[in-house]
Amino acid sequence: MKIILSHSAPANEGHEWIQDFSDMDSIVENSEATEIIVDSFLSSFGYQNIGSIVSKIVSKLRMGGRLVIYENDIDLLSHQYSKSGMDIQDINNLLFSDTPAIACVLNTETITDLLEQMGLQIEERLINNDTMQSIITARRKNNEN
Numbered sequence: 001m002k003i004i005l006s007h008s009a010p011a012n013e014g015h016e017w018i019q020d021f022s023d024m025d026s027i028v029e030n031s032e033a034t035e036i037i038v039d040s041f042l043s044s045f046g047y048q049n050i051g052s053i054v055s056k057i058v059s060k061l062r063m064g065g066r067l068v069i070y071e072n073d074i075d076l077l078s079h080q081y082s083k084s085g086m087d088i089q090d091i092n093n094l095l096f097s098d099t100p101a102i103a104c105v106l107n108t109e110t111i112t113d114l115l116e117q118m119g120l121q122i123e124e125r126l127i128n129n130d131t132m133q134s135i136i137t138a139r140r141k142n143n144e145n
Helices: 021-027 047-059 074-083 088-096 108-117
Strands: 002-006 016-018 033-039 061-072 120-128 133-140
Touching: 002 021, 016 021, 021 047, 047 061, 047 108, 061 074, 061 108, 074 088, 108 120, 108 133
Parallel strands: 002 016, 002 033, 033 061
Antiparallel strands: 061 133, 120 133
């Protein structure tokens, strides 16, 4: 089973769309998902809850399964604003246009550290300068690894 956590309807119809996090347990069992995409979803939760949210997401991932997280990177946004003269309206559009409510901001290092603490192997970390997003791909290790 492939899952996508997103506030907006996904273009890819091959993934089961979860828009409301409280529906996750009724849609996917623990260790069932082969792939989970988290598309600008984490920032809608309070920073103090991010660990438990990510833990719940990881619990749904099958051994060897892949997790891809897209999230605005506050470090990149701040840099663009202070060094490149990015307009404040552009930052507001990036932060608040796709998500119903922003409860926290994150950066690539915070997300990566959290995934590693939960036993995931980071396969790729990218920064998309056009969208100001970090893209992190991780895999749940098999027991024999």
